[in-house]
Amino acid sequence: MTRDSAEVVLSSISKSYAGKKVLDNLDLSMKPGELLALLGPSGCGKTTTLRVLAGMETPDAGSVHIGGADMTHAPVRGRGIGIVFQSYSLFPHMSAAQNVAYGLRLAGASKSRRGARAAELLEMVGLAEHAQKHPGQLSGGQQQRVALARALAIEPRVLLLDEPLSALDAQVRVHLREEIKRIQLQSGTTTLLVTHDQEEALTIGDRVGVMLGGQIEQLGTPEQLYCTPRTAFISEFVGAVNRISATATTGGVQVLGKLLKISNPQTAPASATGLEALVRPEDLVLRADAAGAGIVESAVLRGAHSSIMLDYQGRTLRVDLPTHEAAAFAPACRVSVSVRTGAVLIDSAKTAAPAAAPAPLHHPALGRIA
The missing domain is CATH 3.40.50.300 (P-loop containing nucleotide triphosphate hydrolases)
Structure with a gap:
């Protein structure tokens, strides 16, 4: 037609x-x-x-x-x-x-x-x-x-x-x-x-x-x-994110011990303190570690992928990974957490408790995206 x-x-x-x-x-x-x-x-x-x-x-x-x-x-x-x-x-x-x-x-x-x-x-x-x-x-x-x-x-x-x-x-x-x-x-x-x-x-x-x-x-x-939201609102509205404390340093920010670039330099807060990095659940990496700062609280089955919910220094983090890998992280297991991405969006820290993570999204070109 x-x-x-x-x-x-x-x-x-x-x-x-x-x-x-x-x-x-x-x-x-x-x-x-x-x-x-x-x-x-x-x-x-x-x-x-x-x-x-x-x-x-x-x-x-x-x-x-x-x-x-x-x-x-x-x-x-x-x-x-x-x-x-x-x-x-x-x-x-x-x-x-x-x-x-x-x-x-x-x-x-x-x-x-x-x-x-x-x-x-x-x-x-x-x-x-x-x-x-x-x-x-x-x-x-x-x-x-x-x-x-x-x-x-x-x-x-x-x-x-x-x-x-x-x-x-x-x-x-x-x-x-x-x-x-x-x-x-x-x-x-x-x-x-x-x-x-x-x-x-x-x-x-x-x-x-x-x-x-x-x-x-x-x-x-x-x-x-x-993948490249311009603001914290976009990042949190379109998909799921974790808010993780970040420290400004030369060349970017330190997040979970890794130096990352700032993806939103135009809108990032000018303050060097009270910063948070917005990190997608699939961009976090878990490793079993008896001395790790993270404690596994639960696992949410989402089909081919699962969400591991952690208590990390008093804050809840969500880590998404293939379900067959999630089985290795039982409740109460201690883990270390790292970030795989090279750049993050930075926002001012929120005083309110983090909201519950929304359900995962899917996109035909991206697959599972939250």
Whole structure:
């Protein structure tokens, strides 16, 4: 299928509600045919960004360009956009095929054109045999695929996905996000995905933008965000990290007895004391050592890999390693801990107790990444 994929440019967008600024001079651009995922905590402005692009909200300042045309004040229907929400919003009295064809009917397409397009899209989303079923006869995942097919039926220049998988079971989400990526590649539609799920964003996004306080904190490929985060917030939000005391010295910082380079010299605190290195669990190395400073507390099985939880000088550390290697570290075993990476991100020490480590993430190109 060929398509006129559109470039999207949001320039200096600001938006406030009741005096509270939700978007703060935000700039965001999307390449034609790209799938860009917007990720961030609740209240960061990601859904408002989608609504401004869709035309459902008018920015207080800034401009929206789609395919080179200024769409800042254009109505939703005039933007060539398809939208899939968290709720499926299917018509219960219509069959799957009729739901998919609904937008084409409003556009005045012939009955034969509507039928052929609906059949084509239901085949694309793997629901050809369910074309005559009503929403009540379909599973949640099947209904969401019908909603996706309906959004694509009008051949939008831009597709917007607003938390499309959050209402589904975990296993269904994993399968459907793979389907969304396949369908997006096949259709070639410029797509913006808004999600709070890090794994979802990293798995299917060509690029990922992490938002905080109404601005883009960092925008890059999934690999860039995970492997070279610019700030402590990005490092901790995208994946799991350990906070380990660090000491500034000539040429970098000392962490667990090793001299490491600072990966964020522009944003690292200027103070030489009270520093912490943010180290991924897979970048720590364990060695059984009767005189070691670490004591194994437990092991968490995560399939092919396990997480060893340590008490290290009063602080909990997580070390990820292959499960067959984890068996060598029993609870109460003393260990020494070293770091395998050559550079770390540095932040000021936090006074609060470290938060519990999040569940591991996966990425097709990176494998298990947290």
